Amino acid sequence: MHTHPQPAPDRPAVPPSRPLAAPTNHSASELADLIADRVLTEVRNALAASTEITKHESQRLLTLPEVAERLGISIRTAEALVADGELVAVRIRTARRFTQDAIERFIRANAGKQRRRKKRQ
Numbered sequence: 001m002h003t004h005p006q007p008a009p010d011r012p013a014v015p016p017s018r019p020l021a022a023p024t025n026h027s028a029s030e031l032a033d034l035i036a037d038r039v040l041t042e043v044r045n046a047l048a049a050s051t052e053i054t055k056h057e058s059q060r061l062l063t064l065p066e067v068a069e070r071l072g073i074s075i076r077t078a079e080a081l082v083a084d085g086e087l088v089a090v091r092i093r094t095a096r097r098f099t100q101d102a103i104e105r106f107i108r109a110n111a112g113k114q115r116r117r118k119k120r121q
Contacts, residue, residue, distance in 0.1 A: 032112025039107055061090060061097035070103065081106070 026034070062070070067087070068078040081087040082096065087106050089096035 028112065036108045036111030039111065040104060043104075043107075059100070061092075061099060062103070064089075064096055064098070067098045067103060071106075086110075 064078050064082070065075055068075045071078065073081075078087065082089050086109075087098070088102045089098055090102075
């Protein structure tokens with residue numbers, strides 16, 4: 001029997017999510033949509049479970065290092081995504097900031113995409 005760890009006393013319990021069912025007759029696009037929806041659900045559950053993030057805090061604009069950390073990528077990769085127009089930034093004078101919606105759109109747009117690496121010769 002699989003048990004889930006108990007939440008810390010200062011954090012509310014979040015119900016465990018259902019595992020994804022084995023794919024049957026789904027196209028690659030449908031699978032990508034399922035994965036994107038699942039990732040967004042998990043992110044939202046994690047944010048809802050955090051007592052450190054208030055409604056105001058979750059709506060604040062994020063810096064590039066914060067976005068890179070949330071996406072699990074390097075700052076240099078995040079900069080390249082902004083330069084390529086894949087990740088949309090809000091300009092405030094010379095500063096770049098990012099909304100939660102921009103991050104979620106990026107995740108949805110890239111769920112299931114795989115980049116092919118060139119073979120080493």
